[in-house]
Amino acid sequence: MADAYFTLILLLPLFLLALLYFLVRPRPVKIPIKNRHVFITGGSSGIGLALAHRAAAEGARVSILARSLEKLEEARNAIRLATGIEVAVFTADVRDYEAVKRAVDEAGPIDVLLLNHGVFVALELEKMELSEVKFTMDVNLMGCLNFIKAALPAMKNRKDSLPASIALVSSQAGQVGIYGYVAYSASKFGLRGLAEALQHEVIADNIHVSLIFPPDTDTPGLMEENKRKPEVTKIIAASSGSMKAEEVAKKTLDGIKCGSFIISCNLEGIALSLATAGLSPQRSFLMAFLEVAAAGILRIVALGMQWSWYGSIEKYYSQRKGAS
Numbered sequence: 001m002a003d004a005y006f007t008l009i010l011l012l013p014l015f016l017l018a019l020l021y022f023l024v025r026p027r028p029v030k031i032p033i034k035n036r037h038v039f040i041t042g043g044s045s046g047i048g049l050a051l052a053h054r055a056a057a058e059g060a061r062v063s064i065l066a067r068s069l070e071k072l073e074e075a076r077n078a079i080r081l082a083t084g085i086e087v088a089v090f091t092a093d094v095r096d097y098e099a100v101k102r103a104v105d106e107a108g109p110i111d112v113l114l115l116n117h118g119v120f121v122a123l124e125l126e127k128m129e130l131s132e133v134k135f136t137m138d139v140n141l142m143g144c145l146n147f148i149k150a151a152l153p154a155m156k157n158r159k160d161s162l163p164a165s166i167a168l169v170s171s172q173a174g175q176v177g178i179y180g181y182v183a184y185s186a187s188k189f190g191l192r193g194l195a196e197a198l199q200h201e202v203i204a205d206n207i208h209v210s211l212i213f214p215p216d217t218d219t220p221g222l223m224e225e226n227k228r229k230p231e232v233t234k235i236i237a238a239s240s241g242s243m244k245a246e247e248v249a250k251k252t253l254d255g256i257k258c259g260s261f262i263i264s265c266n267l268e269g270i271a272l273s274l275a276t277a278g279l280s281p282q283r284s285f286l287m288a289f290l291e292v293a294a295a296g297i298l299r300i301v302a303l304g305m306q307w308s309w310y311g312s313i314e315k316y317y318s319q320r321k322g323a324s
Contacts, residue, residue, distance in 0.1 A: 005205045008194055008202075011202065013289075013293075013299065016289060016292065016293075017285065017286075017289055020285040020288045020292070021196040021285040023288070023309075024282050024283060024284065024285045024288050025281060025282075025283075026199070026203055026208070026259075026281060026283060027091075027283065028258075028259065028283045028284070029163050029208055029220050029225065029259035030163070030256075030257065030258065030259065031112070031162075031163045031164070031165050031208060031256060031257050031258075032162060032257070033055060033058050033059070033060045033112065033253065033256075033257060034058060034059035034060060035059060035060070035061070036111035036112060036162070037060070037061045037062075037063065037105055037107070037108065037109065037110050037111045037112070038055045038061065038062050038063070038111065038112040038114060038301055039062075039063045039064075039104075039110045039112070039113050039114065039151070040052050040055070040062065040063070040064050040065070040114045040116055040171075041064075041065045041094060041114070041115050041116055041117040041143075041147060042065075042066060042116040042117035042118065043064025043065060043066060043072075043075060043116065044064060044066035044068060044071035044072045044074070044075045045066075045071060045075065046217065046220060046221065046245050046254075047068075047116055047169065047214065047217055047248050047249060048064065048114075048116040048117070048221030049064075049075050049078070049079075049125065049245070050195065050246045050248065050249035051114060051116060051249045051250070051252060052064050052075065052079055052087060053078075053079055053082055053083065054087040054246075054249045054250060054253055055112075055253065056079050056083045057082075057085075058253070058319055060112070060170055061086040062085070062087040062088070063087065063090060063092040063110075064076070064087055064088070064089055064090070064109045064156075064191055065089070065092055065103055065117075066091065066117075067091060067092070067093055067104075068091070069089070069091050072091065073087040073089065075087075075089070076089050080276055081110070088107060089109060090103040090106065090107060091103070093200040094117050094138060094139060094143030094146060095138045095142060095143055095146070096143075096146075096147070097150065098179045099254055100143075100146045100150050101150040102152040104147070104151050104154075105150075108154075109154040109157075109158050110151050110154065110155055110160075110164075111155075111158065111162070111164050111165070111166070112165045112167070113147065113151050113155070113165070114147070114165075114167045114169070114170045114252075114256070115143075115144045115147055115148075115166070115167065115169060116169040117139065117140075117143055118140050118171075118187075119135065119136055119140065119190075120136070120141045120184050120225050121136060121183065121184065121225075121228065122180045122181060122184070122228055122230065122233050123180060123182055123228055123229075123230065124179075124182070124226050124227040124273075125182040125183065128182075128183060132183070133183045136184060136186075136187050136207065137183065137186065137187050137190075138189075139212070140184070140187035140188060140191070141187045141190045141191065142189075144168055144194065145194065146244045147192075148186065148198065150167060151166075151270055152202070154306040155202075155205070155207060156202070156207070157203045161206070162206075163206045163207070163208055163259065163302065164205075164206065164207045164208070165207065165208050165209070165211040165245065165256050165259070166198065166202070166207060166208075166209050166210070166239070167208060167209070167211075167252070167256050168191045168194070168195055168209070168210070168211055169187045169211060169212045169214065169252070170191045170192065170211055170212060170213050171184070171188045171213060171214060171215075172190060172213050172214070172215050172240070172250065172268070172269060172272055173185045173188055174188030174189050174192060174213060175270060175272045175273070175276045176276070177189075178233065178236055178237070178309075179232045179233050179236055179309070180229060180230040180232065180233035180309065181233070182209075187244055192211060192280075195209050195210075195211045195261070196279070196280060196281070198321060199261065199281055203286075208220075208249050208259045208261075209261060210252075210255055210256050210259070210260055210261060210262075210263055211261060211262055211263065212248075212251075212255065212263045212265070213249045213262065213263065213269050213272065213273065214251075214252075214254050214265045214266065214269075215240055215241065215242060215243055215265060215266060215268065215269060216237065216241075216242040216243075217242060217244070217248050218242055218243070218244055218245065219245055223290070226264065226324065231316065232312065232313055232316050235316065236309050236311050236312055238310060240268060241266065241268070242268060243265060247265070248265050251263060251265045252265075258283075259265070259283055260280045260283060260284075261280055261282065261283065262277075262280060262282075271298065271301070272279075272309070274290055274291050274294050274295075274298055275294075275295075275298040275299070275301070275302050276284070277291040277295075282324065285289075
């Protein structure tokens with residue numbers, strides 16, 4: 001009897017692996033970067049600039065877009081000095097569809113569209129102006145929709161038969177809501193719905209969607225964000241680490257080249273992605289196995305995290321009441 005139980009325990013994972021091998025969709029794909037047109041929004045600083053450096057170093061034809069021509073010129077010079085590669089620069093406000101379309105048309109057909117732009121205001125909703133909320137949603141979510149709509153016709157009609165990519169940079173705050181991130185999380189959660197539905201629409205055109213979830217990243221933008229962050233947000237965020245922009249860029253491009261739908265950047269990000277896999281597509285049957293196997297355990301871990309976060313919030317407001 002013991003031998004039968006042992007055999008069953010051994011066979012169940014093997015059966016699950018075999019089942020998942022046939023279930024995972026879309027199928028694995030390799031997306032080349034070398035000699036292809038990579039268009040990066042928010043490419044003048046931070047993660048976008050690091051992505052442009054790496055893509056250029058890997059032999060891509062790179063275009064970068066931002067609002068400030070001065071910063072774009074600085075970025076272009078820095079990339080030229082580091083790689084010897086000349087990148088194209090374009091200015092546009094991502095909220096303006098006509099300006100976006102002009103930039104896309106001028107740049108020419110895109111093989112890898114990397115939507116990295118974004119704004120972040122860490123503040124309780126009650127204290128935010130509605131104009132700040134709208135600005136966040138318009139840049140982070142509508143800006144991506146504007147770019148995809150503008151670039152998609154030429155991407156679908158590209159001359160070569162190689163797979164193409166549309167990659168959206170979300171955030172770990174697009175996987176779990178955090179105090180002070182109401183508007184930001186809403187915009188970044190929205191990118192997930194966009195990405196999942198878009199992948200259905202473009203898979204027949206051999207276009208593959210990726211969704212990147214970086215943690216806090218050491219960039220000029222993060223320094224500005226920290227000036228306004230609520231104290232409770234700082235307490236909760238202190239439990240998470242940060243990464244360098246160059247590290248995030250490497251993880252991002254490696255994931256895009258593998259056609260991964262969800263791209264995590266560190267161990268915490270992998271755990272979050274496993275815990276929030278939901279109905280998202282999965283190309284790797286091994287990752288699918290981990291998602292299935294870890295679901296129950298990670299739900300317990302998630303409840304423990306929520307217990308800690310709500311405890312921090314309760315303690316903070318209790319102390320404030322005691323001091324008043």
